[in-house]
Amino acid sequence: MQRLAPLMEEPMDEEDQEEERGGGRRSKRSKSWKKWIKTQLQFIVFPKKPDMKLLLSVMGCPLFPVPPLSKISLQQVSSSAQYIIQQFAAATGCKKLAGEIKNTFVTGKITMTMVNDLNGSTAVSSASSVSHKGCFVMWQMLPEKWLIELVGGGHKVSAGSDGEITWRYTPWLGDHAAKGAIRPLRRALQGLDPLTISSVFSSAQFVGEKEINGKDCFILKLSTDQIDLSRRSDSTAEMIKHVAFGYFSQKSGLLICLEDSSLTRIQIPGTVPTYWETSMSSCMEDYRAIEGSEVVIAHSGKTDVLISRFGETLKGGISVTRMEEKWTIDDVAFDVPGLSVDCFIPPKEMKMDFHHQDAQKHLPNYNR
DSSP, X not given: OOOOOOOOSSOOOHHHHHHHHTTOOGGGSSHHHHHHHHHHHHHOOOOXXXXXXXXXHHHTSOBOSSOOOSSOOTTTSOHHHHXXXXXXXXXXXXXXXXXXXXXXEEEEEEEEEEEEEEETTEEOOGGGOOEXXXXXXXXXXXXXXXXXXXXXXXXXXXXXXXXXXXXXXXXXXXXXXXXXXXXXXXXXXXXXXXXXXXXXXXXXXXXXXXXXXXXXXXXXXXXXXXXXXXXXXXXXXXXXXXXXXXXXXXXXXXXXXXEEEEEEEEOOTTSOOEEXXXXXXXXXXXXXXXXXXXXXXXXXXXXXXXXXXXXXXXXXXXXXXXXXXXXXXXXXEESOXXXXXXXXXXXXXXXXXXXXXXXXXXXXXGGO
């Protein structure tokens, strides 16, 4: 057998090489680049770790609490948030995305860490925690079509939306649809998609000011309405609240920090209830323009998560689990050739279940 030749860091055909010699870089982000990334995600190998199941379930592909507005118009922005959104739009150049960019392609690396349990006042030292490396690739066709594949710890998770169904896949749960309104991917709002950030926070409420990492920031607040909270609940889990806060720099106008927290009441028939509170805080860094574009995005950041459980069944009174993720963005491209709406079609079984549930909504109550 002949020895295999080493792979190049990025695939380049003859046309790409001519572009490279001529100074152009757009063709490097073409179909060959897309296929190369999908191949890397398919065959990349990480040693499997038991705590990756929880890490990926919580931080892999979470959704943002509220959906974006269908169309962005500064005239529709709430008066309290109007100035802040205008400053953010000017700082990121996201107006250039509206109507001009058909799709977006992002690749990045992640490092996830579990700080096992913070029971009561006793915390497990972060020095004893183990970090797990991974990577992700995300496609987006504005405004509501997106797909992400993320690999870490020997597992691959994915999530997507075709504008009608938002779904997620994990090896331990399989394919399942997200309940409630069609919401954007939280990772996209971590400084990656300024257009969606503007749309989501355009209906927010200004609630004050705060210093974050030495920067004076305006605070915008969003809350999930009761109708959507009820849609996201079932017979054993009741979502009580889900709120989000965006911290926008008063000086630069950029989104510096993104926080959201949810409270869920869990009760199996015949047992006492347990409450789960999940808080996520993401700080964005390294804002700079995408190569060949005037659009500015965050190229790195860190997310901290606290999961608190409390209730009569817990002997210690409260159990807190902490985890964190650091990420960097490797590449961003606009208008990738070959990306169509067919790339965002959900799994066939899920599409059938969605239409079945939608039909059930129109039946009388006694037939549900």
